[in-house]
Amino acid sequence: MKNPQNEFLEKEDGELETDSWKLRLYVAGQTPKSIKAFDNLKRICEEHLAGQYTIEVVDLTVNPQLAKGDQILALPTLVRKLPPPISKIIGDLSNTERVLVGLDLLPGK
Amino acid sequence: MTMLTKSPTGIKGFDEITGGGLPHGRSTLICGSAGCGKTVFGMEFLVRGALQYDEPGVFMSFEENEEDLIKNFSSLGFNLPTLIEQKNIAVDHVFIDRSEIEETGEYDLEGLFIRLGMAIDQVGARRVVLDTIESLFSGFTNEGILRSELLRLFRWLKDKVVTAVVTAEQGRETFTRHGLEEYVADCVILLDHRIQEQIPTRRLRIVKYRGSTHGADEYPFLIQANGFSLLPITSLVLDHPASSDRVPTGIDRLDTMLGGKGYYRGSSILLSGTAGCGKTSVAAHFVDSACKRGERSFFIAFEESPKQIIRNMKSIGINLEKWVKRGLLKFHPVRPTLCGLEAHLAAIHRAIEDFKPNVLAIDPISNLVAVANIVDVKGMLLRLIDFLKTNEITTLFTDLTQGGMSIEQTELGISSLMDTWICLLSLESSGERNRALFIAKSRGMQHSNQIREFMLTDKGVQLVDVYLGPNNVLTGSARTTKEAQDKAEALDRRQELERKRSEMERSRKMFHAEMAMLQARFESEQENLQKAIDKEEALEAVLKRDRNDLGTMRKADRLIVPKSEGKDEKGDFE
Numbered sequence: 061m062k063n064p065q066n067e068f069l070e071k072e073d074g075e076l077e078t079d080s081w082k083l084r085l086y087v088a089g090q091t092p093k094s095i096k097a098f099d100n101l102k103r104i105c106e107e108h109l110a111g112q113y114t115i116e117v118v119d120l121t122v123n124p125q126l127a128k129g130d131q132i133l134a135l136p137t138l139v140r141k142l143p144p145p146i147s148k149i150i151g152d153l154s155n156t157e158r159v160l161v162g163l164d165l166l167p168g169k
Numbered sequence: 170m171t172m173l174t175k176s177p178t179g180i181k182g183f184d185e186i187t188g189g190g191l192p193h194g195r196s197t198l199i200c201g202s203a204g205c206g207k208t209v210f211g212m213e214f215l216v217r218g219a220l221q222y223d224e225p226g227v228f229m230s231f232e233e234n235e236e237d238l239i240k241n242f243s244s245l246g247f248n249l250p251t252l253i254e255q256k257n258i259a260v261d262h263v264f265i266d267r268s269e270i271e272e273t274g275e276y277d278l279e280g281l282f283i284r285l286g287m288a289i290d291q292v293g294a295r296r297v298v299l300d301t302i303e304s305l306f307s308g309f310t311n312e313g314i315l316r317s318e319l320l321r322l323f324r325w326l327k328d329k330v331v332t333a334v335v336t337a338e339q340g341r342e343t344f345t346r347h348g349l350e351e352y353v354a355d356c357v358i359l360l361d362h363r364i365q366e367q368i369p370t371r372r373l374r375i376v377k378y379r380g381s382t383h384g385a386d387e388y389p390f391l392i393q394a395n396g397f398s399l400l401p402i403t404s405l406v407l408d409h410p411a412s413s414d415r416v417p418t419g420i421d422r423l424d425t426m427l428g429g430k431g432y433y434r435g436s437s438i439l440l441s442g443t444a445g446c447g448k449t450s451v452a453a454h455f456v457d458s459a460c461k462r463g464e465r466s467f468f469i470a471f472e473e474s475p476k477q478i479i480r481n482m483k484s485i486g487i488n489l490e491k492w493v494k495r496g497l498l499k500f501h502p503v504r505p506t507l508c509g510l511e512a513h514l515a516a517i518h519r520a521i522e523d524f525k526p527n528v529l530a531i532d533p534i535s536n537l538v539a540v541a542n543i544v545d546v547k548g549m550l551l552r553l554i555d556f557l558k559t560n561e562i563t564t565l566f567t568d569l570t571q572g573g574m575s576i577e578q579t580e581l582g583i584s585s586l587m588d589t590w591i592c593l594l595s596l597e598s599s600g601e602r603n604r605a606l607f608i609a610k611s612r613g614m615q616h617s618n619q620i621r622e623f624m625l626t627d628k629g630v631q632l633v634d635v636y637l638g639p640n641n642v643l644t645g646s647a648r649t650t651k652e653a654q655d656k657a658e659a660l661d662r663r664q665e666l667e668r669k670r671s672e673m674e675r676s677r678k679m680f681h682a683e684m685a686m687l688q689a690r691f692e693s694e695q696e697n698l699q700k701a702i703d704k705e706e707a708l709e710a711v712l713k714r715d716r717n718d719l720g721t722m723r724k725a726d727r728l729i730v731p732k733s734e735g736k737d738e739k740g741d742f743e
Contacts, residue, residue, distance in 0.1 A: 158273035
């Protein structure tokens with residue numbers, strides 16, 4: 061995780077544009093917490109947004125100047141850049157239900 | 170063991186009461202209610218640190234954004250854009266919108282550390298301000314994480330050896346709403362904004378300062394055009410210099426009354442008196458004479474405008490205008506009600522620091538009662554006097570004594586703060602009021618105990634001896650009359666003396682004349698008598714001879730007598 065990457069760009073035929081879901085995950089180094097968060101995010105995306113998302117991982121220990129832009133304080137933080145509105149989810153994303161609520165994937169209960 | 174070192178804040182007055190500033194390399198908590206000046210304190214700490222002490226700083230704002238900060242502080246004369254550009258100050262606005270944050274699972278505030286760390290590295294910061302870090306509590310729900318992260322933050326700041334200022338909102342019963350004082354335990358400063366009699370006063374108190382002595386009072390402070398300024402109620406030490414230099418009063422006879430030389434340099438002089446007894450005129454003489462010597466004078470006018478004072482003083486032959494033009498005299502006209510006491514005091518401080526006068530006149534201090542109670546005014550004057558004495562500025566305060574009060578009583582009860590106290594009074598008698606002056610006290614010099622009549626002439630103030638009668642003091646026309654009367658009496662006495670002298674001379678002459686006459690008469694009488702005696706004797710001799718001749722003729726027996734008995738024998742014939 062050295063640069064903002066678009067590793068998880070996956071395409072599926074047809075319906076939706078791959079970049080209709082643009083997610084950015086801020087972490088600080090490869091700590092157990094960041095790895096856990098990344099794994100959780102990947103799992104959730106695969107389950108719910110397969111083929112429609114890009115995940116960008118930003119390591120603030122490498123690019124600290126990027127923290128200011130998205131007003132990052134807590135780490136890890138997941139920012140939903142697209143679709144609007146921007147929303148943030150902090151923590152290791154271990155509570156899938158809350159992540160889905162935060163990503164607006166689960167209609168409010 | 171190393172002593173606790175301090176980081177000077179550069180904030181006026183604050184470094185004095187803390188003995189040097191904030192604890193170096195540690196965190197200081199500034200708490201207080203909304204609008205009490207926490208942010209200003211923090212920002213000024215950074216700006217002055219960057220400008221005066223070559224210590225760059227980071228301002229991490231949790232409330233205002235960079236743009237607002239720049240705007241707000243430009244009104245205090247802080248040029249943040251330049252400081253940011255020169256990498257003297259870094260500003261980071263941390264914005265937390267709770268509504269767009271979902272929390273799930275474990276997290277920490279490493280992002281905050283990273284941002285702060287980056288900002289610190291960017292400018293090489295020695296100082297950090299976190300304003301107001303408590304906003305974090307409204308941004309995150311997990312208080313447990315927050316608290317442990319805050320604890321980590323303060324330890325981290327300490328490790329970085331930056332001097333930090335952390336601001337926090339005051340809680341209802343605690344210093345801060347979220348108990349930050351538990352984390353920042355080295356120095357806690359409480360700011361307060363109170364309104365008394367419609368005049369707001371800001372106050373600062375050092376609640377705690379680990380490892381250092383500090384003033385324990387509540388110190389009034391101000392936020393003005395040049396930032397924060399704190400005016401110690403009392404300086405921690407009473408050690409102002411005492412000059413034995415003298416400053417003439419501008420009135421010759423008053424100098425004479427004050428041991429012949431005038432006031433002491435750097436002393437405070439109180440000039441009290443009832444309305445219209447010439448206080449401003451004495452003050453004008455004082456500044457006029459200072460200007461004549463080429464000294465700088467400062468005139469704080471609470472009552473009249475400079476133009477009015479200049480015009481009025483012209484009527485008694487004092488031309489203040491030329492000194493103003495030459496830049497030796499500066500007026501500071503201000504209505505007492507314009508602002509609170511602290512603002513006045515700060516304005517005076519600033520003006521004095523700008524103008525650096527040698528002498529100062531304040532006319533009149535009694536008007537300050539209009540804006541505050543007497544205790545506060547007294548406190549303010551005490552601080553002002555301290556400040557003036559430290560700067561060796563000779564100051565004349567005029568004070569209006571209310572009618573009906575004892576002359577030797579000032580409304581403010583401040584005479585004890587003064588070194589010299591001159592009382593002006595009006596004496597009312599025989600249908601006129603006359604001014605008089607006496608010296609109630611003058612520390613450290615022999616001064617006259619006499620009352621002098623005080624006259625405003627077109628050549629300025631003149632002091633004249635009053636007529637001291639056996640029972641009373643006469644002034645004005647009564648004095649003139651009495652003096653004329655005395656003059657007449659003296660003339661009478663002189664004439665009487667003259668008359669007596671000539672009478673004596675006359676009588677002496679008469680005596681001599683008479684004596685001469687008597688002598689003459691005596692001599693002539695004696696002469697006559699002698700002549701008569703001689704005549705008688707001659708006659709006697711003739712008669713005797715005739716008798717003998719007759720006896721011889723009658724052949725009378727001739728007694729034989731010894732020749733020697735001669736004459737005696739003659740009787741025998743009878």
